[in-house]
Amino acid sequence: MIAELLLQQADVDLTLAGRRLAKVQAVADELRQKHENRQISAIQVDAGDLAGLEKAFARADFVVVSSSTIEHTRFVAEAALKAGIGYFDHQPTSRDKIATLKSLKTRIIEAGCCFITEGGVIPGLPAMLVRYLAPRFDRLESAQVAFVMQDDKAPSPETLIELKTQWKQYQPLVFKQGTWQLAEQMVEFDFTESFGTKPCMACYLDELESLPKEIASLREVGFYIGALASNWFMRWVARPITSLIPTRSLGFRRLSARLLSWGIRFNPPPYLMMIMVEGRGWCNGESVFMRLRLSHPSSYFVTAASSVACLLQYLSQDIPPGLWYQADAVDDERMLSDLQRLGVKVEIETVASH
Ligand SMILES: NC(=O)c1ccc[n+]([C@@H]2O[C@H](COP(=O)([O-])OP(=O)(O)OC[C@H]3O[C@@H](n4cnc5c(N)ncnc54)[C@H](OP(=O)(O)O)[C@@H]3O)[C@@H](O)[C@H]2O)c1
Structure with a gap:
C-alpha cells in the first residue's frame, strides 16, 4: 500500500x-x-x-x-x-x-x-494533531488524543508478537499539574455513532514529551486508546486457550499469536480507524472546545x-x-491536508461559550 x-x-x-x-x-x-x-x-x-x-x-x-x-x-x-x-x-x-x-x-x-x-x-500522528490545534486557540489548556480501531484483517503472528512485546513497555502516563504522572482512571471519549462512547486508557508516547514545553499554556495532555474489539472466538476460544499456553518459549508465543491473529477475522463491523484530538482553551475571551477527528475504514490505509x-x-x-x-x-497543516487529499476523512467542530 x-x-x-x-x-x-x-x-x-x-x-x-x-x-x-x-x-x-x-x-x-x-x-x-x-x-x-x-x-x-x-x-x-x-x-x-x-x-x-x-x-x-x-x-x-x-x-x-x-x-x-x-x-x-x-x-x-x-x-x-x-x-x-x-x-x-x-x-x-x-x-x-x-x-x-x-x-x-x-x-x-x-x-x-x-x-x-x-x-x-500510532506513533506518528498524536503530537502532530495537538500542534495543529494549538494556533487555533489564544490559549490551549488541554489536549487529549484518543484512538480506536476495529479491523477484520490481522497482521502476521510475528507482528502480533512484536506488538505485544512493545505493549508491555507502555506506561499509562499523562501530563497534569506540571508533570508526567500515572493516569488515575480510564477516560471516556465519543467515537460517534460508529463506536459510541468508549472508555480509553492512557498510553505514554515519546512524541508527546516536548508538547508542554513547546505550548506553554498546556496544563493537560495525554494519549488514550479505546478498548480493543472482542468477538465470540476471542472471548470463548482464543483467550482461554492462550491464557493456558506458557509464553516463555518462542514456539508457544508463535502458536498463541497465530490463534489471536486468526481470531481477528471474526471481529464484527464497523471496520474503522478513528483518531481524534479534543482541545479546550480560550479564544477572544470565550471558553472554546474544539474536536478534530480523522477516520477511514482501513487502519492499514491510514498507516x-x-x-x-x-x-x-x-x-x-x-x-x-x-x-x-x-x-x-512534519508541517502539521500540510500533513493534514495531504491526509485528506489521500482519502482520510477529516472533521473539525468548534463550540464556544461565554
Ligand atoms: N505506526 C503505526 O501506526 C503502525 C500501524 C500499523 C502497523 N505498524 C507496524 O508496521 C510494521 C508492519 O506491520 P504490518 O501490519 O504490515 O505487518 P505484517 O502484515 O505482519 O507484515 C510484516 C512484514 O515484515 C516482514 N518481515 C518480518 N521479519 C522480517 C525480516 N527479518 N526481514 C525482512 N522482512 C521481515 C514480513 O515478511 P514475510 O512476508 O517474509 O513474513 C512481512 O512482510 C509492524 O512493525 C507494525 O507493528 C505501525
Whole structure:
C-alpha cells in the first residue's frame, strides 16, 4: 500500500525488499503493470543480515522500513548510515528502537542523513494533531488524543508478537499539574455513532514529551486508546486457550499469536480507524472546545497514507538532516491536508461559550 501510494504521489523508482523473493517479486510485477514508466524491482533481503542490507542500500537513496523487524533496528540503521541514505520507519513505539537510533544521532547528523522514526499513525500522528490545534486557540489548556480501531484483517503472528512485546513497555502516563504522572482512571471519549462512547486508557508516547514545553499554556495532555474489539472466538476460544499456553518459549508465543491473529477475522463491523484530538482553551475571551477527528475504514490505509504524507515532505526537502520523530518533523497543516487529499476523512467542530 505504501509503495502504491508513493508511486501515485511522487516521482520515485522503487525496490521492494523482503525476505521471501517470490512475495515481493509478485507485488513488484503488479505495480510495474500499473506504473509502466517507473523502475520497480524486487530483491531478497533479511533485516537480520547486515551484509545483505548493506548490499541492498548501496543502490538506494532512502529506505522505508515497513516490516516487523524492530529487533534488527541497529543493523538497518547502521547499513543505512554506511550507505549515506535516509531512513523512515513506522514500527511501534519502542524504547529499544529509540535508544538505538538516538545512540547514532551524532553520526546521522555528521553524515548529513535524514532519519525519521515513530512514523505512521500510532506513533506518528498524536503530537502532530495537538500542534495543529494549538494556533487555533489564544490559549490551549488541554489536549487529549484518543484512538480506536476495529479491523477484520490481522497482521502476521510475528507482528502480533512484536506488538505485544512493545505493549508491555507502555506506561499509562499523562501530563497534569506540571508533570508526567500515572493516569488515575480510564477516560471516556465519543467515537460517534460508529463506536459510541468508549472508555480509553492512557498510553505514554515519546512524541508527546516536548508538547508542554513547546505550548506553554498546556496544563493537560495525554494519549488514550479505546478498548480493543472482542468477538465470540476471542472471548470463548482464543483467550482461554492462550491464557493456558506458557509464553516463555518462542514456539508457544508463535502458536498463541497465530490463534489471536486468526481470531481477528471474526471481529464484527464497523471496520474503522478513528483518531481524534479534543482541545479546550480560550479564544477572544470565550471558553472554546474544539474536536478534530480523522477516520477511514482501513487502519492499514491510514498507516500507509500517514507514512507517505510524511515522505512527501521529505521528498520536497522540507525535513532537514538529523534524527526526527515523524510528529516533530512534519508541517502539521500540510500533513493534514495531504491526509485528506489521500482519502482520510477529516472533521473539525468548534463550540464556544461565554
Ligand atoms: N505506526 C503505526 O501506526 C503502525 C500501524 C500499523 C502497523 N505498524 C507496524 O508496521 C510494521 C508492519 O506491520 P504490518 O501490519 O504490515 O505487518 P505484517 O502484515 O505482519 O507484515 C510484516 C512484514 O515484515 C516482514 N518481515 C518480518 N521479519 C522480517 C525480516 N527479518 N526481514 C525482512 N522482512 C521481515 C514480513 O515478511 P514475510 O512476508 O517474509 O513474513 C512481512 O512482510 C509492524 O512493525 C507494525 O507493528 C505501525
